[in-house]
Amino acid sequence: MTQQSNPRTTYRHGDLRRALIAAGTELAREGGPDAVVLREVTRRAGVTPNAAYRHFADKSALLWAVSLAAQSRLAAAMEEEQSAIDDDDGARLGNVGLARAKLRAVGAGYLRFAQTEPGLFRTAFANHIDLRDAAIEDSAGPHGRTPFQLLSDALDALVDAGVLPVDRRPGAEFVAWSAVHGLAMLVIDGPLRGLDADQRLSAAGRLLEMVEKGI
Amino acid sequence: MTQQSNPRTTYRHGDLRRALIAAGTELAREGGPDAVVLREVTRRAGVTPNAAYRHFADKSALLWAVSLAAQSRLAAAMEEEQSAIDDDDGARLGNVGLARAKLRAVGAGYLRFAQTEPGLFRTAFANHIDLRDAAIEDSAGPHGRTPFQLLSDALDALVDAGVLPVDRRPGAEFVAWSAVHGLAMLVIDGPLRGLDADQRLSAAGRLLEMVEKGI
DNA sequence: AGATAAAAGTAAACAGTGTCAACAATTGTG
DNA sequence: CACAATTGTTGACACTGTTTACTTTTATCT
Numbered sequence: 001m002t003q004q005s006n007p008r009t010t011y012r013h014g015d016l017r018r019a020l021i022a023a024g025t026e027l028a029r030e031g032g033p034d035a036v037v038l039r040e041v042t043r044r045a046g047v048t049p050n051a052a053y054r055h056f057a058d059k060s061a062l063l064w065a066v067s068l069a070a071q072s073r074l075a076a077a078m079e080e081e082q083s084a085i086d087d088d089d090g091a092r093l094g095n096v097g098l099a100r101a102k103l104r105a106v107g108a109g110y111l112r113f114a115q116t117e118p119g120l121f122r123t124a125f126a127n128h129i130d131l132r133d134a135a136i137e138d139s140a141g142p143h144g145r146t147p148f149q150l151l152s153d154a155l156d157a158l159v160d161a162g163v164l165p166v167d168r169r170p171g172a173e174f175v176a177w178s179a180v181h182g183l184a185m186l187v188i189d190g191p192l193r194g195l196d197a198d199q200r201l202s203a204a205g206r207l208l209e210m211v212e213k214g215i
Numbered sequence: 216m217t218q219q220s221n222p223r224t225t226y227r228h229g230d231l232r233r234a235l236i237a238a239g240t241e242l243a244r245e246g247g248p249d250a251v252v253l254r255e256v257t258r259r260a261g262v263t264p265n266a267a268y269r270h271f272a273d274k275s276a277l278l279w280a281v282s283l284a285a286q287s288r289l290a291a292a293m294e295e296e297q298s299a300i301d302d303d304d305g306a307r308l309g310n311v312g313l314a315r316a317k318l319r320a321v322g323a324g325y326l327r328f329a330q331t332e333p334g335l336f337r338t339a340f341a342n343h344i345d346l347r348d349a350a351i352e353d354s355a356g357p358h359g360r361t362p363f364q365l366l367s368d369a370l371d372a373l374v375d376a377g378v379l380p381v382d383r384r385p386g387a388e389f390v391a392w393s394a395v396h397g398l399a400m401l402v403i404d405g406p407l408r409g410l411d412a413d414q415r416l417s418a419a420g421r422l423l424e425m426v427e428k429g430i
Numbered sequence: 431a432g433a434t435a436a437a438a439g440t441a442a443a444c445a446g447t448g449t450c451a452a453c454a455a456t457t458g459t460g
Numbered sequence: 461c462a463c464a465a466t467t468g469t470t471g472a473c474a475c476t477g478t479t480t481a482c483t484t485t486t487a488t489c490t
Contacts, residue, residue, distance in 0.1 A: 011455055038448065051468050059448065131406045174407065174418045175425050182397025191346045203389045210390050214429025226485055227438060253477060266439050274477060
């Protein structure tokens with residue numbers, strides 16, 4: 001499985017940069033950021049190790065690109081969770097209920113992705129990711145919004161609906177994000193790894209409840 | 216700085232296991248879990264690389280031991296933060312105020328340690344740390360309580376003081392822990408690395424407020 | 431006290447890693 | 461069509477974790 005299937009016939013690869021990111025993403029999916037090792041990535045792309053240096057300055061530059069890809073998938077998971085609401089019971093909940101549900105969906109999508117794709121999730125937040133990266137197109141989901149932007153949007157909607165006071169808006173993303181991120185990390189990688197599915201679910205629900213109440 | 220000062224004269228080291236953990240802890244302090252590399256650890260202990268295998272099955276076994284040491288220091292930081300209250304204004308706050316302050320101190324100590332010793336903090340929660348490790352003596356602080364136990368104690372006190380309903384007690388450590396842990400991770404390692412001291416402090420205060428309110 | 435077994439350190443080697451410098455094939459451009 | 465830039469390759473280097481075999485010291489048992 002380490003050899004690529006079509007051993008390229010042309011000298012040039014054609015789209016190596018993309019291929020490297022794809023292979024790196026696959027490795028990250030299987031084993032997290034530490035599993036994306038340069039030589040294996042190039043091996044999977046059917047190319048010599050040093051070929052990577054024509055497209056990335058560094059291993060860490062490659063990892064950074066993979067990180068953006070992982071964030072993009074996270075955004076997709078969050079959007080998916082959001083779109084599950086407004087189809088069915090859009091009008092049933094009031095304006096405020098819907099705003100609340102959207103924020104909750106952001107958190108639920110975040111947590112679901114972390115547990116469904118722990119390798120990618122850990123890679124998304126590995127090594128020197130910056131808040132400025134939240135504005136980079138490569139880390140956006142299907143609708144062109146990054147995970148951080150999706151959270152911001154949800155919080156803005158909460159203000160518009162009159163649920164969240166305007167003066168509590170600034171900095172709100174930090175605490176909401178922290179809560180959800182912490183649970184995700186503890187559950188997939190940390191000391192709460194031992195929790196079974198039920199416990200995880202109830203902890204997740206309880207946490208989102210805390211965010212709604214205490215934000 | 217890589218060579219040790221007293222190049223041991225005896226064939227036996229005498230206390231190599233401890234020395235390896237100490238050197239590993241120092242490396243972790245400087246550069247996090249990835250910086251604790253077996254060969255450098257043995258180098259600092261003035262011993263051959265393979266000597267480590269007489270005391271640890273693995274590199275990861277060594278890292279695990281270092282992890283416990285890091286947790287112990289975290290516990291110390293938390294206790295320190297707690298002891299800063301009951302000295303001065305112990306009686307001024309009521310029973311409930313004091314219970315609240317103690318929980319807040321747990322979180323504040325956690326966050327302070329994460330920012331003061333990011334390398335150790337990351338090491339404390341690296342690679343396969345389990346909840347069961349929270350019962351191991353080596354990870355306890357000066358008063359013999361591990362970080363997790365300190366949190367549990369604070370929550371119990373909150374119940375005793377009548378602040379936290381008994382039926383909300385189970386699982387409370389998970390959400391409280393998650394919130395604080397998430398902020399710590401985002402700030403020292405993640406996308407919130409860019410925040411300056413003021414922003415961090417206000418985010419921390421806001422977060423602890425959320426935990427109190429929403430737990 | 432002396433043989434002998436266990437414990438603790440050393441030596442040499444191996445596969446695997448990231449990266450650098452020099453070289454070769456391909457493609458684009460004047 | 462010459463020639464320069466781009467893209468891959470080769471070979472090497474220092475470094476890592478780990479294994480296997482060996483040596484030196486310490487503890488144990490009669």
